[in-house]
Amino acid sequence: MKIGELLGIGNTARVYRWGKTEVIKLFYDQNYAVMEAKNAELINSLMLRAPKYGGLVDYEGKKGLIYERIDGPTMLWNIEPSEESMFYNARLMANLQYEIHQVKNKLLPNLKPEITHKINHSQEISNHDKQTITDILASLPDGNSICHYDFHPDNIIMSPNGPIIIDWLNLLVGNPEADVTRTSMMIQSDSLPPNAPDWLMHRESRVLFNKEYVSEYIRLTGMNDEFLEEWMIPTLAVRIDEMQGEYRQEIIDKLQTRLKKQDEVDEGN
Numbered sequence: 585m586k587i588g589e590l591l592g593i594g595n596t597a598r599v600y601r602w603g604k605t606e607v608i609k610l611f612y613d614q615n616y617a618v619m620e621a622k623n624a625e626l627i628n629s630l631m632l633r634a635p636k637y638g639g640l641v642d643y644e645g646k647k648g649l650i651y652e653r654i655d656g657p658t659m660l661w662n663i664e665p666s667e668e669s670m671f672y673n674a675r676l677m678a679n680l681q682y683e684i685h686q687v688k689n690k691l692l693p694n695l696k697p698e699i700t701h702k703i704n705h706s707q708e709i710s711n712h713d714k715q716t717i718t719d720i721l722a723s724l725p726d727g728n729s730i731c732h733y734d735f736h737p738d739n740i741i742m743s744p745n746g747p748i749i750i751d752w753l754n755l756l757v758g759n760p761e762a763d764v765t766r767t768s769m770m771i772q773s774d775s776l777p778p779n780a781p782d783w784l785m786h787r788e789s790r791v792l793f794n795k796e797y798v799s800e801y802i803r804l805t806g807m808n809d810e811f812l813e814e815w816m817i818p819t820l821a822v823r824i825d826e827m828q829g830e831y832r833q834e835i836i837d838k839l840q841t842r843l844k845k846q847d848e849v850d851e852g853n
């Protein structure tokens with residue numbers, strides 16, 4: 585099969601046309617290719633809005649994942665600079681994520697152990713803070729839901745057949761609260777994709793988008809919003825090593841502000 589036009593450049597891979605109906609995702613880091621291939625097989629076997637997975641191939645010495653090609657802009661690029669469009673898409677995003685969370689997996693939950701492991705191996709977090717963060721994490725609920733854990737508007741393709749979710753590299757099984765907190769944290773961050781659309785540049789727009797997204801998720805589930813602050817400390821902690829430069833610092837600062845408050849509470853007890 586001949587490789588075709590470049591369709592997208594992500595942080596972990598480049599995606600090209602592959603034959604008439606497929607794409608090939610070529611990873612920069614080969615370990616990630618194997619990880620995503622494992623997840624893609626699982627996702628293929630579940631009833632989810634995801635591209636069909638066609639297998640792992642070797643292409644010029646690199647591992648490539650073959651997926652069904654999904655035509656259409658991602659939600660990020662489909663949002664128009666109006667409150668109406670922003671709110672509509674924020675609610676749609678909450679509904680799509682809620683739908684994913686209704687899919688349960690029989691495998692052991694792995695979200696809490698995975699993120700505990702990442703936090704414990706971070707070079708940016710002191711031992712004292714690691715203890716505080718992993719104690720908080722241990723007290724939070726487990727779950728058996730499929731969690732995408734990188735669920736944001738640029739990982740949803742608005743195809744003629746409806747929204748399709750891509751990029752399942754971070755797939756975890758756990759409590760939906762963790763997944764919603766992760767999405768909310770990402771939306772509020774100042775770190776934007778390259779050449780981001782104009783509306784996204786305004787922090788107030790991101791705040792509004794996040795508010796609408798969270799309210800809709802809460803409306804769907806009947807949860808109250810306390811879980812967001814409860815999960816935010818471990819969620820920020822696990823994000824640090826994924827970011828670089830000023831955006832890493834933004835996450836560290838947000839985490840430190842919360843840890844300071846937590847220490848004051850602990851000292852008061």
Ligand SMILES: Nc1ncnc2c1ncn2[C@@H]1O[C@H](COP(=O)(O)OP(=O)(O)OP(=O)(O)O)[C@@H](O)[C@H]1O
Pocket residue numbers: 591592593594595596597598599607609635651652653654655658738739750751753
């Ligand atoms: N199945 C597909 N069909 C069509 N285009 C796709 C498909 N999968 C990915 N793409 C395009 O390639 C881009 C990058 O894909 P993807 O999000 O999977 O990569 P990534 O490197 O994991 O991204 P990120 O930067 O979010 O980590 C997407 O934004 C989209 O434009």
Ligand SMILES: [Mg+2]
Pocket residue numbers: 594738739751
């Ligand atoms: Mg992506």
